[in-house]
Amino acid sequence: MITNDRQYKITKSQIETFEESLAALSMTPIANENIDPRLLELHRNAIEVQLHELLNQTKEYEDLKAGNIVVSEVHTLADLPLALIKSRIANGLTQSQLADTLGLKMQQIQRYESEKYETASLKTLIKIAESLGIKINADIQIKTIEAPDNLDIKNYPFKQMFQRKWFNNFSGSFNDAIIDSKNLLESLFERAGLSSFQYSLTKKSIRSNSSLNTFALNAWYAQVVIKAKEQFMISTFDKEVITERWINTLAHLSCETDGPVKAVDFLKNSGIRFVIEPQLEGTFLDGAALLLDNKEPIIAMTLRHDRLDNFWFVLFHEIAHIHLHLSDSLTVIFDDLDVKIDGIEHEADEFSLNALIPNSVWKKSLVRFNPSKEAIINQAKTLKIHPALIAGRIRRESGRYYQFSDLIGQGEVRKHFSLDF
Structure with missing residues (x-):
């Protein structure tokens, strides 16, 4: 999906490249009769498929900017990320303008959209939805889970780390390392300046x-x-x-x-x-x-x-x-x-x-x-x-x-x- 004008320009340039490629392919049999026409056809089909996808993306972006597509309500949370992106474009807001509205940096909005809002908190998602006038109408089930232990040896390829001598001159056997695993893991993160990995x-x-x-x-x-x-x-x-x-x-x-x-x-x-x-x-x-x-x-x-x-x-x-x-x-x-x-x-x-x-x-x-x-x-x-x-x-x-x-x-x-x- 195209999310900003920069990507739109890049996509338009790609479309131009693919169109030029198709034009060149149409002339290839004349220039070189030794090329297997079946290979040319496969090549042409592959380019046409990619071209069709890019054209659909640019049309969607153009329709959103023109106000031909309106996003006002979301019925499942799974649809929310794309709805936020489409609504921002349909509202005529750049990533920078939305960021200013929310008191964030433009790079933050850019990253959220590139990741389909995977790392955004629920509070942030709701705040953005409200600023864009999107009504969320979805059932939510909340389940409590235990936080994983960042120093639990079972979570790491510990033997591989031990064999690579990551544990700062530790001289004991592998069994000794297993016994002292929490201290060794904690020391690894502390030496990196990432105490407890917080x-x-x-x-x-x-x-x-x-x-x-x-x-x-x-x-x-x-x-x-x-x-x-x-x-x-x-x-x-x-x-x-x-x-x-x-x-x-x-x-x-x-x-x-x-x-x-x-x-x-x-x-x-x-x-x-x-x-x-x-x-x-x-x-x-x-x-x-x-x-x-x-x-x-x-x-x-x-x-x-x-x-x-x-x-x-x-x-x-x-x-x-x-x-x-x-x-x-x-x-x-x-x-x-x-x-x-x-x-x-x-x-x-x-x-x-x-x-x-x-x-x-x-x-x-x-x-x-x-x-x-x-x-x-x-x-x-x-x-x-x-x-x-x-x-x-x-x-x-x-x-x-x-x-x-x-x-x-x-x-x-x-x-x-x-x-x-």
């Missing part, structure tokens, strides 16, 4: 699936913060450093044999801490962007997919979060990039794709429609990037992940970093 949950954004183990995620987060604090930084971060030239310089490092290592040094020289911490069981993470002490940015990556195309895409995705989304009201963003989601995550995906291969170039690139190993390598040389970045984007957009496996840099990332996976 930090504000409203400052987190999680892109993951429903089977996520939040206890494991919290522990992983604590370990990342501990490792980040241990790093000595010679530069102080300034958001203004992330310019087009800075982005291009970083992307061009992908050509280097030791590109991932040089990328880490490049980030640290810009005041961005970088941590590699493999995922814990139950976390399904690719990476995270967070603020240390609400001001110093950290990029954390798990390298769960040992491929160059994935490394560079995740890296720029987290850079996007630092550049566009992290703030006093949103200090931690966790990412499972296999999960599709709108809002700030879609923006970060688009930022990453455009940073690695500019959209202006990609729209006109013939390699999109008739990809071959030779064409990918030549395009990469022209753009001064690694072929894995182009091969990875083709696989991502086409859904054909079996293609160009020899170009994506399989096994070419972890070897640069001395970690156990």
